[in-house]
Amino acid sequence: MREAINIVWYKRDLRTQDHAPLLLATEAGLPTLLLYIFDEDIVTYKDMSPRHHRFVYQSIMEMNQNLEITGHQIHYCYGKSATIFQAICQEFDVKQVFSYQESGPQHTWEVDKQVAEVLKEYKVKWTELEKDGVVRGLQSRSGWEDHWYDYIGKPIIENDYSWQGVRWKRVDFELPVNFLEMISVKNADMQPGGERAGWNYLHSFATERGRNYQRHISKPEYSRKSSSRLSPYIAWGNLSVRQIFHYVRFHPNYENHKRAFRAFLIRLQWRSHFIQKFEVECSYETVCVNKGYELLEHEKKEDFIKAWQTGNTGYPLVDACMRALIQTGWINFRMRSMLVSFFCHHLDQDWRDGVYHIARLFLDYEPGIHFTQFQMQAGTTGVNTVRIYNPVKQSKDHDPKGRFIRTWVPELCECPDEFIHEPWTMTSFEQEMYDFKLGEKYPEPLVQLEESGRRARTKIWGHRKNKAVQEEKKRILAVHVKPGKSNGAS
Ligand SMILES: Cc1cc2nc3c(=O)[nH]c(=O)nc-3n(C[C@H](O)[C@H](O)[C@H](O)COP(=O)(O)OP(=O)(O)OC[C@H]3O[C@@H](n4cnc5c(N)ncnc54)[C@H](O)[C@@H]3O)c2cc1C
Structure with missing residues (x-):
């Protein structure tokens, strides 16, 4: 008999805490497979490059190191998402899939639609959760700002890893050797991927670097230090916007540099504002x-x-x-x-x-x-x-x-x-x-x-x-x- 399981499908949310899909999976109680797919249609699209894949890979490697103690791991693989889901559904009795909603370009929607077809065929329920206050199917901006503050103001989710993991052998979906070689190369000139580096940047920004945030924001040289430099960690989900917002807003240094930190926090909202536009019209x-x-x-x-x-x-x-x-x-x-x-x-x-x-x-x-x-x-x-x-x-x-x-x-x-x-x-x-x-x-x-x-x-x-x-x-x-x-x- 096939083992009954749930899946958490990671996309741009590569972190171990404040993760809503993971919480739902935990509450659902079944053994859960943690899955990341380097989708071949997405990674080869003209907007992506090795530096992105490398950042993702570094993030996953670090997550797996940290999860080792819990007995869990992110199963990462390469191929077409729909094919991979099909293979997993054949091997396991998949009950539910949990993920965040993705506000990506058209081709990422196509991938989602293909996966949805497979899941429908196997009668699997897919729950996609709102990310960073960006609302799917929004008709008007009336009330959106309040909604965003409500979302961000909610307590940070503490994920525990008390549930049972799933062993899955991704034999047919291993990362191709040349792809793996490309993403394994270290590049000291770029910010490294992963939660630890993200928290380090956040900590140094809140305690020290952020005091010159506004003064240097447009200076090409000085802003390299005074800006938060959190953007890659947010883009790939090593840190959630909520984690960052809470950390800075309630940091002892906040009152000392209130204007600078306020200017920073409002930009976190701008971020969702722009993504909201794209969510509505990805054309x-x-x-x-x-x-x-x-x-x-x-x-x-x-x-x-x-x-x-x-x-x-x-x-x-x-x-x-x-x-x-x-x-x-x-x-x-x-x-x-x-x-x-x-x-x-x-x-x-x-x-x-x-x-x-x-x-x-x-x-x-x-x-x-x-x-x-x-x-x-x-x-x-x-x-x-x-x-x-x-x-x-x-x-x-x-x-x-x-x-x-x-x-x-x-x-x-x-x-x-x-x-x-x-x-x-x-x-x-x-x-x-x-x-x-x-x-x-x-x-x-x-x-x-x-x-x-x-x-x-x-x-x-x-x-x-x-x-x-x-x-x-x-x-x-x-x-x-x-x-x-x-x-x-x-
Ligand atoms: C043409 C163009 C393309 C851009 N493309 C991207 C992109 O692909 N990814 C990206 O994260 N930012 C993009 N930005 C916005 C902005 O330049 C970067 O977010 C910022 O420079 C990142 O550095 P930081 O994390 O130190 O920002 P900080 O000033 O410390 O801001 C903190 C966070 O707020 C958000 N943010 C800051 N400024 C803006 C803004 N103007 N609009 C929306 N969100 C903002 C980002 O998530 C950023 O990490 C783009 C700007 C322009 C003009």
Whole structure:
């Protein structure tokens, strides 16, 4: 006779505590299989890269180490989710599956639908639980904020591991050798995955680093220390938003730096706000939020795209940001905005030709934030003020001495301070004097900012009055914005 079991299906919730599906499974009482699937359709999609899989793998390895004492483990495997569920259902008498709801791109929904079909066939009940206050099937934003605070304010779930585990041999679904090799490689330049590292970042932020949170939030160099750097741990679920919220809000240091910590806590809500939009319309991955912007045309320039992707545009801060991202997987919010703005406005490229590249680079890639934020900066939402960043001004304001630039663009190491933001202003005599030949050591600027900025303003701002844009704007405000309110995160 097949053993009766339940399954907890892990997705972006790789932690051992404050886990609602696990609690339900525990209450249900049956032996429970803890399952993580590297779904081949998801891991090979164009938004994912080895750095993501590595982070996930590190998280699971650590969980398994910590769970060893309880006799449980996460069974991780590789393949198509539906096929794997089918195999498990053939081997066991599966009664229930518990997971969090996932607000992912369309193809992750397709995977869920295929799994739902299999579970229906085997008469297995699948319970998907709300995650981080994001509501499935939401019709209006009225009351959403209160709902979010209710969700976050609930006590942290203490999971015990008192139930019986399940032994499952994933023989047919082992990780392919090359995949395993790729994700087992350590990379000291990236934040390591796992709960321990997440708690360490949280602790150091609340006790020490967070005091300069607001002051340095836009500085490309200093923010690497003063920002929480919790984003990958939240994105992959090593820490829940509730755990973080409670930890910071009730930390003895909270009163000492109230303004900074309040600014931090509100961002946790922004996070769910953006994911909520995507939950309602995951077409934001491929279609302009305001469909009126589909009418705008862009001439695709492969050389521009390549130069931007590799950090060789000739604009030092843009290049430094891209190279820092390539190597470390993180830059701050303003620098992300500037990279997108430069690509979509100054280089006049379609946002869809840049969005996957940086999704693959962000260690904290979270589809719900990423696609909506990218479109906000690209100016295709029609409800937000379009900001066209001037990278030279950003550079002078936020990296005045060029420290960040020199770290990431070593070709400019010897460049004197007065030219670090605009190396092209050096005369030939000065280039000779400083042994710096523009176009050889470092590229000439791809575009002339004054001209590209002017053209972008005319194009994107001019389009705001378009009838299709105006019509769409009304629809968007009705669905995604709390009635009578336009907040910083709208
Ligand atoms: C084009 C673009 C793409 C982005 N893509 C992502 C992404 O894929 N994943 C991601 O986590 N963030 C994304 N962000 C938002 C933001 O830049 C990062 O959350 C932040 O830089 C992460 O660093 P931190 O954890 O130190 O943030 P902190 O400032 O310490 O903030 C704490 C947490 O709040 C949330 N948060 C902070 N700022 C925002 C914001 N503006 N919108 C929504 N949530 C926010 C994040 O979860 C973050 O970890 C994007 C921003 C832009 C402009």
